[in-house]
Amino acid sequence: MDKPMAGVRILEVAQFTFVPAAAAVLSDWGADVIKVEHAVTGDAQRGLVSVLGLDAVAPGSSFYPIMEGPNRGKRSIGLDLAKPEVRPVLEQLIRQSDVFLTNYLPSARRKLGIDVEDVRAINPDIIFVRGSGFGVRGEDADKGGYDSTAFWARAGSAAHVTPADAEQMCQMPTGAYGDSMGGMTIAGGISAALYRRATTGETSVVDVSLLSVGAWAMQFGVNLAMVTGGPLPEAGSPKHGAARNPLSGTYRTSDGRWLMLTMLQPGRFWPGFVTLIGRPDLAEDSRFDSAEKLMANAPEAGRLVAEVLQERTYAEWTALFATMSGPWAPVQDVWEVSQDPMLRANGYISTVVDADGEQRELVTSPVQFDESPQQLTRAPQFAEHTDEILRELGVSDEQSIQLKIAGAVT
Template identity: 40%
Template sequence: MPYDLLSGVRVVEASMYAFAPSAGAVLADWGADVIKVVPPGTLDPMNGNPIAGLPDREVGVAFMWEITNRGKRCVGVDQRTPDGQAVLATLVRSADVFITNLLPDARRRFRIDVDDLAAVRPGLVYARASGHGPRGPERDAGGFDHTDFWARTGMAQAASQVSDEFVPQPGPALGDLASGAFLAGGIAAALFRRERTGKGAVVDVSLLSSGLWMFSPGVVASQLYDIDAIPRNRHTALPNPFVAAYQTRDHRLVYLSGIQTEKHVVEFFQAVDRADVLTDPRFATAAARAANAPACIAVLDEIFAGQGLAYWAELLGRLATPWSLVQTAREAATDPQSRANSFVTTVKKESGEYPLVASPAQFDDTPPTLSPAPGHGEHTEDVLLEHGYTWDDILRLKESGAVL
């Protein structure tokens, strides 16, 4: 079972792709009853294999759909038709939250804009996922995370400073999933206020606002210091030799995140039998190491290249120096710490078991339990029956194409 924090809260979600659906997935993780509304004849682009570059084989899991829609129920409703609009209004009438990523023109045409649904359900929490925000010259335009979250906010330019070419967003839906979590948090805050005051809310999160928040140190510093960006440096030009990645003899990267005291520096060089470095006036103090950072990095390069990863994992594990292996996604999925905390967990479905990453928040010292994503329109009949439709009503709606 999922958590019970939002038990009794009903969410209607009319959205596709990853941003808005991931907000619904987080709410489902927290115990909300999330009803996803999909167009009957059109599969969500995530309900397949939309990711380029993967091996050409069938794994039996539409993993992007599972990530963004686990724990939900799904109904097929054609919102272009009057009957479909009436069905959606009926669903919203019993809902606490409505989530959408539809653009303003579509919301108006489908009669699901804020005023439309507030008239149907006073006190509704209405959540909008957008590319650029609800105001300004681009308020009516769509967006994607690799443009608005990554490229537009300064993140891509910063990452590309240390490359010979533009660095694309590191993975699919990176900005979508972050923004979806922010939207889920905003919805939870709005529900809390409604519990106290009875007042509904309009909650807006955009890919652009999320990216700016994530990259806010660079954005703020650019304005204060009149610079384009906080400078980033290649390995040999890093200002702090102990905030860097070093390659081991077996070609793995070990990342040090900073030795904060002279005691830690002494402990490190003594542990690797290189106390002689501490007597070199170029490296004897923090100021000296900073002034001679390239030379210190060269020494550390040599030291780390002399031993394999197993050696370094054992040695660094004994020291106070914060460090990490630079892991692959495969290694992150089976990281003992991730598994011990159920950050990566297993979901069971008729077709078998498969991994999913849990949303980050955990409650009451209890690991989360995730359930599979629904099939396309899988719960249409059950949900309509719950909302007072008869079988005759459902058959008529099916025949007209208003529902799946």
């Protein structure tokens, strides 16, 4: 069974990527996701044309990667939740849903009547899920946050990837970086809440913040800082390899590309590695002929490895290393990732037909069931399914017209 969430309905009142990405994952797993968008403006992310300096729109196409990723497989309805005329529609949607998913701030939820108490008054069994920037308690609970602020900057990643002498802070490596991880986290929380309800009959309020996801991603360093009682010292390391392991770190090839070695047992892998790269003499070298000596002389060993790896190209080394038993990886750019044979072999890239009928490809969410690659469908156009959903709710065409005239639905 490759659609374990079939039969679950998610009502999403959210925008941008963090929380919508969770519903995209659940849609991949078979859930019926209804995305509520503002009747006039839609999801605010539809208006983003540039992300981290890159164009976010495919020219001349309706295919919009920044919307497709976190919204594939959903149905979109355009509702102005501030209009009293739309309240019966919203309440009917709530009654028919298993999960209410939102990233609206507390003040907005109260104003629109979609806070926990409001929603539970309509459907006592619904699972209420909040995605926030900084959590639901404390002075910043009603403060908005993006992954660049809450996940990347405030939770420590930015500081610890930016060199001390850098003139500019390192940015996230791609748009919605923390949002995508946060969406997976929310999807896991929803799954646990659905299991709890199925086994105990008790429902849940699920909370995930970008700050908490960022701190979780940085937990090794954060936990260590709490043990030591202060900021961690700058980790001094040689130019090549690690301070006590020449087989752990990045090395440059003759054409300026990078290779990552992560052989955490240097004594075990050293003889085979140096033989593979054409320097078997280093296995017998008195400076490196035991694990203890190799660790003690790691900077010098790293320098010698670097000299050898700079003699051949990236393509030459990756072909040679394909037979190596020790853990390593090529350092790939996003195009190379999209063509990675292991991603392709495992179905982690899926074909989707866009609104123009063109075949496109998207990265799937990383969980598979029963060894079945996920089959994706495109994200909805703005308010594309309004009429379809209204009819499902029992709204007549005449009533639908009146709602549209009132500006309550689109």
